[in-house]
Amino acid sequence: MNARPRFCVLDMQVIDPPTGGGRQRLLGLFGALGGPTSYVGTWDWRGRPERRQMLTATLEEHLVPLSPAQFDAVDRESAGIAGGTVIDITFHRLGTLSPDYVAAARAAAAAADVVVFSHPWCWPLVADALRPEQLLVYDAHNVEGLLRVGLLDDGGRGTDLAREVVRLELAMCRAADLVLACSVEDAEGFAALYGIDAAKIRIAANGAFADAVAPAPAGERDALRAQLGLDGTTAFFIGSDYGPNADAARFIADRLAPALPAMRFVVAGGVGASLGGRNLPANVTVTGTIEEAAKRDWLRAADIAVNPMFGGSGTNVKMLDYFAAGLPVVTTATGARGLRGAAGAMRLAESLGFAAALRGLAADAPLREAMSAAARRAVERHYAWERLSPAAGRLLARHGAAKGRDAPFFSVVVPTFRRHAHLDRLVARLARQDCRDFEVVVVDQSEEPWAGAGRDHGVPLHYLHTDLRGAVAARNTGADLARGAVIAFTDDDCEPHPGWLEGARAAFDDPDVVGVEGLILSDKVGDPDWRWVTNDGFEGIGFMTANLFVRAAAFHRLGGFDPDFEEPHFREDTDLGWRLQAIGLVPFSREAWVFHPPHPRREERESLEARSRFFEKDALLLRKHPGRYPDLLRREAQWTHNPHFRAHLLRGAERYGVTVPEDLLALMG
Known part of the structure; x- marks a missing residue:
């Protein structure tokens, strides 16, 4: 090619x-x-x-x-x-x-x-x-x-x-x-x-043109609102004249507008035809079909977006326009389907609770501001066509160039950020693996490219330098570029044993095995002055990307790591491990082991206070896996040795709109 x-x-x-x-x-x-x-x-x-x-x-x-x-x-x-x-x-x-x-x-x-x-x-x-x-x-x-x-x-x-x-x-x-x-x-x-x-x-997610639709500065927004005749809180919905959109428009007119008479509801686009001939509440504005420039004006003038969708398929592209404009969104789960990496930008509500969720958001200006920032950030990171199209080009070019060549059994995917010396050591260790049927995919998010990218390391190596930050995004990108039947994840500071890959390979002879959790060893275990990383004696529940093998078919069927667990990245590996266990077997291997060096707590990024912030993601894990999370909570018992754990869990619950059950609150005291 x-x-x-x-x-x-x-x-x-x-x-x-x-x-x-x-x-x-x-x-x-x-x-x-x-x-x-x-x-x-x-x-x-x-x-x-x-x-x-x-x-x-x-x-x-x-x-x-x-x-x-x-x-x-x-x-x-x-x-x-x-x-x-x-x-x-x-x-x-x-x-x-x-x-x-x-x-x-x-x-x-x-x-x-x-x-x-x-x-x-x-x-x-x-x-x-x-x-x-x-x-x-x-x-x-x-x-x-x-x-x-x-x-x-x-x-x-x-x-x-x-x-x-x-x-x-x-x-x-x-x-x-x-x-x-x-x-x-x-x-x-x-x-x-x-x-x-x-x-x-x-x-290949749908997107929005982030450069074309952006939140309006305060003065410009005020002028737009005056031009459009808006006063008070405005909730915006747009759609074509399509069955599920029409149902949503009628729900707005019949249920939401009467329940929230002080709020202005704008129904834009061809879907307005579905409301023709109805006696609409005074707080409903129907624009009819509008040009792109007018749509941008309404998006930038509104306070909140609503998406009460109860049917349809695929992702709702309108949600991405809402996010691009920095609008916090109240949506049904159906309206949010397929959208990941935007958990902080939307509140989920179904028919009976939709008006209450909207009322609560309208009354909470700090929450709206936080959700607005999260919405815009989600587009810039995950849903901007300006980023998605070049990524698609790299994906197609990579697989096109490899067509006709035998694929390796393993693809070792390594994210790295500002640790090129660690990466040098890791790649040298990978070159000494007993198993030779593998490739390495490095996704480097450092400001400067890795000097070793162009060298011959004795193993097939594909290197990508990107400005997109975040380990979750890096691992998903690496997996998209990977060609192996099994994707092997490890960290740039890990030290794989020479038998690491060989130790995992036999497990995949069983077609029911969709992943393998490898042993992670560390020094200073139990020493509070060090952040040590090990899963010895804790297998089958936590999962860690320092040593995790996933059959490629299972990884892509499940959509990989959930980017909602980014910023800071935490629990994305646990979430994926649990989803893998729902579709197949994920045995534990002591033969496929890596050493994870401990990090001193005196380093600011490794301190207990800094790392404890990561537990905000436990709220998302609870929301996605309410039946499994309590077991993890009890087995880890973080609150018994980390005084910051409970506060960060509850902060995450507030950020993502998650209710922590009373029995779990009582357990933590």
Whole structure:
């Protein structure tokens, strides 16, 4: 593959203007891949001419109109189908009626190193023109099979078409080298519904253009509010005229607005049509369809965003716009699905408690301010297209360059930050491993690149220098780039025994084993003047990334480490270990051991006070695993030797909106 690979993206929709989630994903995800990118699409309505234009420095949009014969055939297929047109889901059959489009798509695919099908609709029209050395990627906006069954299953022709979608998507998933899913839920859906190898699934989240939508400075915000006629607390909701959005709009008008008469509710976008003809409360404003500039104004003028979604699939792109504008959000769990790394930015509430949650947030200015900062931070770290697109380019280039080469059994993933001397020693130890069937992936978050990156260390080594801080993000990034059947995690200051990898390998002969917890040894155990790290005698419950092996298929099926446990990173390994145990076996190995040097408590970053702040994350662990956390709490008994533990647990509970059960509070005294 070329050092700067050529990308081709195929779909049957328009990118520009980027209105709606699908178009925004096309522009955002593929706008800055790092190599020339050709997009071939079309209009799904009649009478438009051919169009070519550069949308970004690397992304060209080429729109080829469909033939009248195809539109006529679509009209016939749509007759009697609930929901109207079926131009997308019949495209794989009827696209042959538009030879100009097919020729353009095949030509663009032939010239590319990486071919991406955004939706599966175009793939059968191009499949026989693809070459074995090309990387074939399915960018899945949804699990289309599940979505279309829900929309079309009428016991008649709609059911037949839905089954056609399932068969098409299954074939697309099987043919693809990589499947890009929008969320962990979708990744699980692909693995469960289609039985595809989850090792080839990666999460490519939806995003927002962070540079375009940002919180307004105070003076500008005041001017916007005056211009829009806003006075008092304003809650904002936007959506297209789509069933679940319409249900949410009616919930706002019928339930929230009457319950909170002092609050202004703004319902923006095409969803406003669902409220037509209703006698709306005086505190509900319906804008109708609005342009992007107007949407930005409303986002930057509002105080709170609401997302009372009770159905639908995939992630809600509107949530990312809310976060980008720094809006704290009250949402249902359905509305928050697929969004990680934003726990501090939103409050979860269901139908009965939604108004109360909104009322409480409106009355708590410091909480709104903290949530606003967390919302913006979540976008900048996890959901900015400006960051997501280059990361996708690196992912596709890495796997494209490796296509056709045998994959190693292990990928050793190492995050590092300002400890290049430690990294030198670690890589030297890895070079002395008894097992030779492995690669090393280093994700370096230091300000300056590692001097050893270009040297031959005697092991295959892939190095990435990034400005994105956080061990959780680094490990997930490393795992995305990894090619091994098993991902081995360790820390840059650890010292693996020469038999470390070999000691874990045999366990994976059992297909039910999804991970292995390796032994961690340390000095100064029990000495309060040192922070020592060991799991000896505490196996099977805590889990630590200093020594953790995960089958790649299981890791990607579960979406890896949960970035909600970042800042500071803590308990992400426990959370992953427990999720792994829910789908398979995670035995403990004393043969696969590493030594973790202790760190003196006199160092500020290692002091008991500084490290105790990490226990804020216990509140998240409690929320995600209410049945398991009490056992961990009792076995660790942190409150018996750490006077700061209880306060930080409760601070985390307040930060993330978690209720600590009374029996646990009583246990800690």
